[in-house]
Amino acid sequence: xxxxxxxxxxxxxxxxxxxxxxxxxxxxxxxxxxxxxxxxxxxxxxxxxxxxxxxxxxxxxxxxxxxxxxxxxxxxxxxxxxxxxxxxxxxxxxxxxxxxxxxxxxxxxxxxxxxxxxxxxxxxxxxxxxxxxxxxxxxxxxxxxxxxxxxxxxxxxxxxxxxxxxxxxxxxxxxxxxxxxxxxxxxxxxxxxxxxxxxxxxxxxxxxxxxxxxxxxxxxxxxxxxxxxxxxxxxxxxxxxxxxxxxxxxxxxxxxxxxxxxxxxxxx
Amino acid sequence: xxxxxxxxxxxxxxxxxxxxxxxxxxxxxxxxxxxxxxxxxxxxxxxxxxxxxxxxxxxxxxxxxxxxxxxxxxxxxxxxxxxxxxxxxxxxxxxxxxxxxxxxxxxxxxxxxxxxxxxxxxxxxxxxxxxxxxxxxxxxxxxxxxxxxxxxxxxxxxxxxxxxxxxxxxxxxxxxxxxxxxxxxxxxxxxxxxxxxxxxxxxxxxxxxxxxxxxxxxxxxxxxxxxxxxxxxxxxxxxxxxxxxxxxxxxxxxxxxxxxxxxxxxxx
Numbered sequence: 001x002x003x004x005x006x007x008x009x010x011x012x013x014x015x016x017x018x019x020x021x022x023x024x025x026x027x028x029x030x031x032x033x034x035x036x037x038x039x040x041x042x043x044x045x046x047x048x049x050x051x052x053x054x055x056x057x058x059x060x061x062x063x064x065x066x067x068x069x070x071x072x073x074x075x076x077x078x079x080x081x082x083x084x085x086x087x088x089x090x091x092x093x094x095x096x097x098x099x100x101x102x103x104x105x106x107x108x109x110x111x112x113x114x115x116x117x118x119x120x121x122x123x124x125x126x127x128x129x130x131x132x133x134x135x136x137x138x139x140x141x142x143x144x145x146x147x148x149x150x151x152x153x154x155x156x157x158x159x160x161x162x163x164x165x166x167x168x169x170x171x172x173x174x175x176x177x178x179x180x181x182x183x184x185x186x187x188x189x190x191x192x193x194x195x196x197x198x199x200x201x202x203x204x205x206x207x208x209x210x211x212x213x214x215x216x217x218x219x220x221x222x223x224x225x226x227x228x229x230x231x232x233x234x235x236x237x238x239x240x241x242x243x244x245x246x247x248x249x250x251x252x253x254x255x256x257x258x259x260x261x262x263x264x265x266x267x268x
Numbered sequence: 269x270x271x272x273x274x275x276x277x278x279x280x281x282x283x284x285x286x287x288x289x290x291x292x293x294x295x296x297x298x299x300x301x302x303x304x305x306x307x308x309x310x311x312x313x314x315x316x317x318x319x320x321x322x323x324x325x326x327x328x329x330x331x332x333x334x335x336x337x338x339x340x341x342x343x344x345x346x347x348x349x350x351x352x353x354x355x356x357x358x359x360x361x362x363x364x365x366x367x368x369x370x371x372x373x374x375x376x377x378x379x380x381x382x383x384x385x386x387x388x389x390x391x392x393x394x395x396x397x398x399x400x401x402x403x404x405x406x407x408x409x410x411x412x413x414x415x416x417x418x419x420x421x422x423x424x425x426x427x428x429x430x431x432x433x434x435x436x437x438x439x440x441x442x443x444x445x446x447x448x449x450x451x452x453x454x455x456x457x458x459x460x461x462x463x464x465x466x467x468x469x470x471x472x473x474x475x476x477x478x479x480x481x482x483x484x485x486x487x488x489x490x491x492x493x494x495x496x497x498x499x500x501x502x503x504x505x506x507x508x509x510x511x512x513x514x515x516x517x518x519x520x521x522x523x524x525x526x527x528x529x530x531x532x533x534x535x536x
Contacts, residue, residue, distance in 0.1 A: 088388065
């Protein structure tokens, strides 16, 4: 059967794929993977290859973006082709573009979902999902060509209506460079220094989350100046700026994320 | 080891659990499941029981909410206890409350993530994740005690700044009642009738998504009056109201969700 199946690998290691995902790979004619849209710290494709008893071909950003997935799509025109991707497929726009391209060429597409960094990080924070506003990615300065003020504006906009903000942090997986929580906070503090709107200051309650999906994720809520000193270990790192806290959210931050006890007093 | 492990079952059937999830269950002393926070249309716990060769005890909303998970927590004080939950754990506030309770009692907790309806539905729509504002659930009228205007307000607020809105639809899984896209739209049209702000009208571009996580999810973008006639099949159903469309998002709605071609003209 000629089709392209996007399969989510989940968050941390090669066992975060679903049982359905493994079964789909076993019946594929050709298996590709891309590992540049998100970090998967403990992934071993070799272990998946052993389970499925076939070779996995890794495609680069160049293959999938600059060359519009030519190799992948040619394969899907010949037989069942799967693309393994970190997290949940289609959250990365690269995958959506490939899917549009495939369907336009008459190739049927399907998705096997995996755990997503967005849902995982929101869940680990203990904050209520429906109180998150727009999310944003903090880019590396050299990627943006200066300091992007967009993340600061998004946090400000969400806070003005009491909403939380999830900040994902830039990655350049092919160079093994992952922005840390400390680096992300410093970018935001530079914008604060310039704008002086008191949106993100050393006294701002901030949640840092690292290694979501591993057996020992690090989740720490603290005032920003203290959080800058905290050792979060390896990637991926994310930051949440809470808006107005419900009392149960404050309790979650204190009990599950080690926030200072006085955070309880700010809730309602 | 005394601990409570929340394990996400994913979206559709018993094979949406991750390989890590299966391994964790196999080493548990006691296995519970709750099935009331989200629908999982094709889930067979019996098939999981065959794989893990042990009994799974199902806990009700009464067990976990009214009685604060007493049975579950007593078990976790004695040995490794897992709670299987639909979707990704901790997106439902019920799970966060249980986690706080457990940690307060000195019981260690962990999470094995699963595919989340939120991430899945956003991905299937082809819309860009970072352009979604606050999400909202449309409640059954009798649950709310009248018509809730909150969902309408959330869509209005997001649209005013160009953002998309994900509307989850109420479920009463224990009564096997799941709000349909048509029912959800009718609630919103009643508010429109009252408020006349022209936020949600028969001409509003709307995306309906059903059966996310199955092999044949239904994703349809249409003007609201047409969408009301569309047959989405079984649950879960969700609705997305797009804000301002990027040209690639419009292309995704046309190619992947069968939107009318003229939607392309509204993009930029």
